[in-house]
Amino acid sequence: MSPASADTPTPDSHLIIDKVTKSFGDTEVLRGVSLSVHRGITTAIVGPSGSGKTTLLRLIAGFEAPDSGTITLAGERVAGEGRWIPAHRRNVGYVAQDGALFPHLSVGQNIAFGLDKKKFAGRAAVDARVAGLLEMVSLEPGYARRRPDELSGGQQQRVALARALAREPELMLLDEPFSALDAGLRVATRKAVARTLAEAGVTTILVTHDQGEALSFADQVAVMRRGELAQIGNPFVVYTRPSDRETAEFLGDAVILDADLQGSLATCALGGIPVRRPTCQGKVHLMLRPEQIRIVPDGQIKGTVLETDFFGPEITVRLRLHPDGRGSSDLDGETITIRHWNATLAKPGSELSLRVIGEGVAFPA
């Protein structure tokens, strides 16, 4: 998996970002970002705060101009090389973190704010359109008369989405739109929004710092770090075969072990583990996801439980591995943390047998 295979523009690309840079004062926020997005798919840009992901989104929306590089939207250059199309003439939908509903307008007036007055002439046409949009986001038509402050956070976000959809944008930008919601509501709203956007067939870009959200929401995940895209690919690939250790650890818990890689077999404290398409050889760091390491009734590889942490549905278990072929008295064995569903199995001090499922990923040591 090469780190940037998905950013090669094709004739089908809806949005092409090419070597975009942006600085604020002395701070370099984007250092040459390139990204290509196909029509109709959902892309999540994920990264820690301060990585530049929101700035990238604002450049696409047209709230800021790039210092260099170009942005092409549906074949038209919208920024770069002397061209600049401001936000209001890009027809790009935008949903902000807190929805940014206009507090002085009703829900219906908010949704109708961007409607084309020529296309929807007269009260009845506007009302019908507003009702249709409310339905799209699963809200009763009666909500049109309410004030934004009478809605819950999730409802506000759905109204913000309906408002952005009113102009039938070809591209929808979502700037951490679920982060202000509490956990239960966040999942439900995320699902509702994803469904609505998929039905409308809108190309969507979501910016988030929540890996789980990015992986579950998007067809394509772009990992952003210090102003650069570290990896672009489909969620499964990015999660299971991250391009470097930092990405691996950002996207989820990772077990990292010292290993010796010969050909496509890595030998480590967990035995011999296959590595697909290794990029290096010899001494490496081997990365496994905790859920790849299972507790089995019997096996070669053993570890002693150091401590456990109970979360209800699952338990995390910290183990000290017994180095291959040596006694359990050795204290230099590596420690790993894995997850298990059965809390009664793992008591500190007890010895467990382990087995690894699937392949590992090798990074240069």
Place this chain on the structure above:
Amino acid sequence: MTPATVVSRPNRDKTGGRVRNRRGRSRPPAGMVAAAVAVTLATLVPLGFVITMTVLTGGETAARLIFRPRVGELLFNTVALILLTVPLCIVIGIGAAWLVERTRLPGARFWALVLAAPLAVPAFVNSYAWVSTIPSLSGIGGGTLISVLSYYPLVYISAAAALRRMDPAQEQAAASLGLGRWRTFFRVILPQLWLPITGGALLVGLHLLAEFGAFSMIRFNTFTTAIMEQYRSTFNGAAANMLASVLVGFCLLMLLLESRLRGNARYARLGSGVAGRPEPLPLGRYRLPALAAVTVLALLALGVPLGNVLRWTLAGGAEVWNGPMIVHTLLQTLFFGLAGALVTVLLAFPLAWLAVRYPSWFTRLLEGTNYITSSLPGIVVALAFVTVAINFLRPLYQSVPLVIAAYALLFLPRALVNLRSGLAQVPQELEEASQSLGRSPLATFVKITLRMAAPAAAGGAALVFLGIANELTATLLLSPTGVNTLATRFWILSSQIDYSGAAPYALILILLSLPMTYLLYTQSQKAAGQ
């Protein structure tokens, strides 16, 4: 001088950090900066005037004019007045606020409003009421009595607002740590009222320095009344200027003292969650004394002026209602008030906009300068404008634009504070949402930014209007001959001891001020540390 800048200087914590950081790095529009700089430079005229005059007069003459018995007497009066009035205002203001906000005082909501109402009575009307009741009233005693009754609401209103939004969980925490009610008040509540105390003390002090009418009426001499007297007799002589420079020195000293005392402490609620309403404290056997105290305070501060104004109005009968003159004065007051309010809000806009959207040391400097220059007494501003107009802008002397300019300078903070909090409620995200929905930046500015800031701008304009309606010194010195506002007409009639004739003007002034005072009171209760 009345409600004044109860609205104290804002803490700069309103704009969301995210937006602020991003915006802070981009460049503000040049036109806005130019406008804000021009306004700020214009407000420096009075300060520049005082400094120039002191330098031009020369050290020896200045020293001769400043170090003389007359100035000593003024100095004693002014210092004594401040030292007596400010602590009394703090004690009465905090005590009253605590009674209505935190105890089971019978009719607490009623008293909360009644005790704020004296703000609607201009100090010179208060003085008129007292001197027409007790003709012998004069000197430091009279000055202190009238000042305390006129200005304690400046402390009371901000203390009540602070008490109202103080988290009761802190008191509960204190109780759980073993503190009784009294010790809780002194160790937890009172220290947190430090901002309303220092801010209120500054406002009271500045009012005392600037007040002319109230003290002149009871023949109590302060720097302001003395400058007015000098100006009247010798017309803009060096003596008046030197008194003005001492007065300005006092003002700056007071601003410095307040900023030192205020410190950098912030008394915000830590942690999240909704602040509950505190359980009011039962007064027990102190119930009747407490009720008696607020009743006496309300009677002295509100009952005496209202009663006297009504008494004199009735005593004068129908003939004091000189129709044409009253209508003429009212219309002129409305004209000056509305024009002044409009100009002030327009001039404040670039400053407020920059302060909210582009916070930096530079915009803070611009904003801060305006709070200082507007703290100067009306008499100094008027003297400066008269001198500058006579020497450099002759056609402007005694013209309407010059009066309006002086009003704008004097009352700029009222508009600024309100606009600032109004604009802070229009986050950049809303403008961006509008643009992403296809509205141009100009359409967005009109439909979103201006529309949402409009209530705050109107609130600021109302307070500026109120200030202008009650303004006396600058109006007397600067307005074209023949111009009469309600305040100046009242002043002229009451100076001639025509108490009946003056009464209708006082009545109209109070009626005009009441709704604005109510607005100010409700605003302060809502605005949580903006």
